[in-house]
Amino acid sequence: MLEKIFSVILCIISAIIIYSANNFDMSYIGDSGLGPDFFPKIVGFILIILSIFLFFSKDKTIQENKNIKYTLATIFIFAIYIFIIGKLGYLISTVLFSFSIMSLFKKNSILLKIIYSILFPLGLYLLFTYIFKVSLPTGIFI
Amino acid sequence: MVQHLLDGLLTALQLGNFIYLILGVTGGIIIGALPGLTATMGVAILLPFTFGMDAVTGLIMLVGIYVGAIYGGSISAILLNTPGTPASAATCFDGYPLVKQGHPAKALSVSTIASACGGLISCIALVTISPFLAKFALRFSAPEYFALALFGLTIIASISAENFLKGIIAGVIGLLISTFGMDYITSYPRFTFDVVDLLNGFSVIPVLIGLFAVSEVFNQIELLIDEKEIKTNITMDKSYMNLKELKHCLPTIIKSGVIGTFIGSIPGAGADIAAFVCYNEAKRSNKDEKFGKGSLIGISAPEAGNNGVTGGALVPLLTLGVPGDAVAAVLLGALIIQGLTPGPLLFEQNPEIVYGLFSSMILGNILLLIIGLAGIKFYSRIVEIPKTLMIPSILMLSTIGSYSMNNSLFDVGVTFAFGIIGYIMGKIKMPSSPIVLSVILGPMLETNLRKAVLMYEGSYSFLWTRPITIVFLILSLLSVYSALRKKK
Numbered sequence: 001m002l003e004k005i006f007s008v009i010l011c012i013i014s015a016i017i018i019y020s021a022n023n024f025d026m027s028y029i030g031d032s033g034l035g036p037d038f039f040p041k042i043v044g045f046i047l048i049i050l051s052i053f054l055f056f057s058k059d060k061t062i063q064e065n066k067n068i069k070y071t072l073a074t075i076f077i078f079a080i081y082i083f084i085i086g087k088l089g090y091l092i093s094t095v096l097f098s099f100s101i102m103s104l105f106k107k108n109s110i111l112l113k114i115i116y117s118i119l120f121p122l123g124l125y126l127l128f129t130y131i132f133k134v135s136l137p138t139g140i141f142i
Numbered sequence: 143m144v145q146h147l148l149d150g151l152l153t154a155l156q157l158g159n160f161i162y163l164i165l166g167v168t169g170g171i172i173i174g175a176l177p178g179l180t181a182t183m184g185v186a187i188l189l190p191f192t193f194g195m196d197a198v199t200g201l202i203m204l205v206g207i208y209v210g211a212i213y214g215g216s217i218s219a220i221l222l223n224t225p226g227t228p229a230s231a232a233t234c235f236d237g238y239p240l241v242k243q244g245h246p247a248k249a250l251s252v253s254t255i256a257s258a259c260g261g262l263i264s265c266i267a268l269v270t271i272s273p274f275l276a277k278f279a280l281r282f283s284a285p286e287y288f289a290l291a292l293f294g295l296t297i298i299a300s301i302s303a304e305n306f307l308k309g310i311i312a313g314v315i316g317l318l319i320s321t322f323g324m325d326y327i328t329s330y331p332r333f334t335f336d337v338v339d340l341l342n343g344f345s346v347i348p349v350l351i352g353l354f355a356v357s358e359v360f361n362q363i364e365l366l367i368d369e370k371e372i373k374t375n376i377t378m379d380k381s382y383m384n385l386k387e388l389k390h391c392l393p394t395i396i397k398s399g400v401i402g403t404f405i406g407s408i409p410g411a412g413a414d415i416a417a418f419v420c421y422n423e424a425k426r427s428n429k430d431e432k433f434g435k436g437s438l439i440g441i442s443a444p445e446a447g448n449n450g451v452t453g454g455a456l457v458p459l460l461t462l463g464v465p466g467d468a469v470a471a472v473l474l475g476a477l478i479i480q481g482l483t484p485g486p487l488l489f490e491q492n493p494e495i496v497y498g499l500f501s502s503m504i505l506g507n508i509l510l511l512i513i514g515l516a517g518i519k520f521y522s523r524i525v526e527i528p529k530t531l532m533i534p535s536i537l538m539l540s541t542i543g544s545y546s547m548n549n550s551l552f553d554v555g556v557t558f559a560f561g562i563i564g565y566i567m568g569k570i571k572m573p574s575s576p577i578v579l580s581v582i583l584g585p586m587l588e589t590n591l592r593k594a595v596l597m598y599e600g601s602y603s604f605l606w607t608r609p610i611t612i613v614f615l616i617l618s619l620l621s622v623y624s625a626l627r628k629k630k
Contacts, residue, residue, distance in 0.1 A: 003570045010311070017318060020333060034595050036325035036332055039588040043317045050311045057307060067364040074363055075562065078356075078537065082554050085541075094538060101534040105366070108530055120535060124542055132194035134546040 003054065010051040018044040070104055077101060090136035094121035143273060150497030154505050159202050162195070163502055166206020167509045171517065173207070174214020175524045176532065178362050180227045181211035181413070182354045182468045182575070187536060189347065189476055190543035197480040198495055202502040204476055208469050209506040212413055212448050213257040213514060217521045220249045220441070229413035229448040232421040236433060236440030243436055247518055251382040252438050253445045254514035256395050260446030261507035263399030264406065264453025269500050272489075275461040279486040282462075284593035285604035289614035291587035294409035294464050296618040296625075298576045306625060308572040316577035319344055320584025327592055339552035346475045346581055348544035348553040352560025353574045354468070355540045359533055360565040366529050382515070387438055394424050394439045395446040402450020407457040409583075412467030412575070413448040420447030453503060460484055460496060464583065468575040471582050479547065 021037040021044065081097040088096075098117035102108060108116075125142075128134040136142075153159060173184035185207050192200030215227030220237035233253060240249040282290070298313045322333045323343025334340040383391075398420035405416040424443035425433050433440045455466030456473075463485040465471040477484050482492060489496055544557040564574050594604050604611060 002566070006566065006570055010315070014318070017321075017333065024330065024332070026330075034592045036328050036330040038592070040318070040321045040332065043314060043321065047311070047314050047318060050307065050314060053307055054311060067367045070363045070367055071360045071565070074360060074533075074537075078558060078561075081541070082551065082558055085554070086551055090542075094541075098534045098538060101537065102530065104363070105530045105533075107528070116531060117534070121538060124538060128542060128546060132191070132546065134193075135549060136542075136545070137551060 003057075007051040007054040010054075011048055014044040014047040014051065017041075018048075073104055074101060077104075085137050085139075087139045089139040089141040091121060091125045092141040093139075094124070146493050146497040147269065147500060149494065150499075150501035151505075153198055153494060153498040154202060154501040159199050159498075159502070160505075162199055162203040163206045163506060164509060164513070166203040167210040167506055167513055170207035170210020170212075171214040171217070171510075171513065172210075172524055174211035174226050174230075175217040175521065176527060177218045177222065177224045177226050177525070178358060178529065179532070179536070180354065180358070181208060181215070181229065182350070182472060183358060183536075184211045185469050185472045186347070186351045187355050187539040187543055189472060190539075190546045192476065193479065193546060197477075197482060197492075198498045200480065201473070201476065201495065201499055204473055205499060205502050206506045206509070208473070209261055209449070209452050209503070209510055210513075212452055212469075213254070213261075213445070213510055215448075216253040216257065216441075216445050217250065218525050220253060221246060221522060221525055227413075229417050229451075230444070231414065232417045232444035233441060235421070236435070236437045239434065240436035240438075240441070245381065245436070246522075247380055247382055248387075248438075249436075249441060250518045250521065251515060252387070252391065252441045254511060254518070255383060255388065256391065256398075256442035256445040257449040258507050258511035258514065259395045260399035260402055260449035261452055261510065262504065263396065263446075264403040264450045265500070265504045265507060266453075267400075267403045267407075268453040268456055268503065272457050272461050272496075272500075275457065276486040276489040279461050282486070282610065284590040284597055285608050285611045286614065287586060288590035288594055289611040289618070290462060290464060291583045291590065293614045293618045293621070294583050295580060295587065296621045297409055297411060298579050305571060305573075308570070309576055312567065312572050312574060313576040313580045316580030317584040317587070319349070319577070320581045321588070326585060326589045339550065344556055344581070345547060345553060346471075346578070347479070347547050348556040349560050349581060350468075350472060350475070350578050351540045351544050352557040353564040353577060355536055356557055356561025357564025357568060357574070359536050359540075360561060361568055362529065363533060366533070382518075383438070391438050391442040394428070395442050397427075398424065398443045398446035399450040402447035403454035405447075406451030406454025406466050409458050409464045409466055409579070412455070412469070413451040416451045417444035417448040420444050420450075449507075456499070456503070460488060460499070461486060463586070465579060468578055471578045474582060 017040055021040040024037045026035055077100045081093060084093045095117050098121055099113055102113045102117060125136065128136060170184060173179045174181060185204055188207055192203055212229055215225055215230030216233045218224050218226035219230040219233040220241055223234050223238040225231040225234055237249045295313060322340060324331050324341055331341055401420050401423060402416040405411050405419060420443040424439050428439055431437050431439050455470040458464040458466050459470045459474055465474045474484055482488060540557055541554055544553045547553060567574055598604050606612060
């Protein structure tokens, strides 16, 4: 099933690419041989044909894993994390992120979770800020 | 050339560089040994640590990680019967049986020696062939580069033998991704949808951190929930490989090292393929050996083969700017970040970098031998590191890594998005390394085709009037033909 959906989405994206490549405003480029629209159009066209093949080929999608909810939870937490990095600052949001991800697993003790979630981000923060001179995002906090 | 090599050796031996090389090799071994962390992932997530270093030091460390990680995969293949990297899948066949018979130290020492020998053989090829190839490649112009990129892309298709169609689709998706951002020739902003961050297209590093690190984490989480703690419980019999056994394996090791180097130097084909090819070749030529029951030849063939790839993969990377496999693609990204353009000119303009790289490759393999043999006692500890700590760590490293290249949260978003894409692709069994290779080869293909057409004023006669171009085009046809025939 997933394979069919994938091929349909691929087909749609390729169609959008071809359509928008067709609408490139070429007026100010002049004649430059094969224009900027040439390659995307060809690639889009090939991709449409291939995705049609994929749609009609035998689906070998892996059986649904019952643990997929953990992955979805991770993706969700990751999305929130990226969103709050700029708002709260790198260090505090990374600590929260690490703790939330580790809380998904029941295996580690609460103490380990807290210690690890503070030390690892702090280490990265110090390393990148003071040794690699990367200015990490700051927000309300650091 | 000898002079350059000696200079390079001195550079690599400078205290700072040498320490980074040791760190790289050791870190690579650990990453490779942890099941689920591949060599590509290791180089991708540790790449940001080299941004702040100068070019030579950074590359030396990355080469160390590369060499170490390809070898490290064999540790968990042997001790746990789970390959640490796909390149070590073939090592399980004979490595694990030998452990069950109570000889883990012997199995590990065989794989260490074979890996280091394979790596050194590939270094010899790298050092001797590359300068000539680079000189030859100086004659290349747009039509040749176009045909070369096309050849690289057809190889991607033919190595996806398992699923030809999906391999090609992944490759074409990569080509599509490469068209985002400003067009190289006319500077026309393509598919940027008025997003400023997209003007330069998707940066390669965030894309591959997403595809190789984040998506792998998403996959691992599902498996992890039901997994029990790994306990190796291995009774260590202290005997290492002895001289007689080494003599017995040496022909296989040399042969596999050469095959691995050759496979590595073909754009697109990587260590996993080399390992299987070498294993099968060893099986074919050693009829009286008992494979699958702990044969030492069965361990040394894939290990010499996959480490042979490391040097081989750098040949097209340095001389032509075409990566030999996914890890080499990451290294290409590293070179570009440092403001260098891999290709024939690199040998003339930055010999210190090229030869520094060569020397660190040679030293790296020697270190691999020393660290590898000394570390055998500790390996069972590494493979017991709980994955529940690795998962958040990899995500944090991925985030900070994709951010710190351009100080851009947009790039973190790109990593996230490609993590999800890679995860879905994994579910439908579509390989993700073709995407990375074609993201890199795409601009090369497109720009050079268009330049060639401009050069010939709208005519396509360059396709059949330039000998080197013709050779590459014929090779491309052959590789597609052989892939299609293999399928039937």
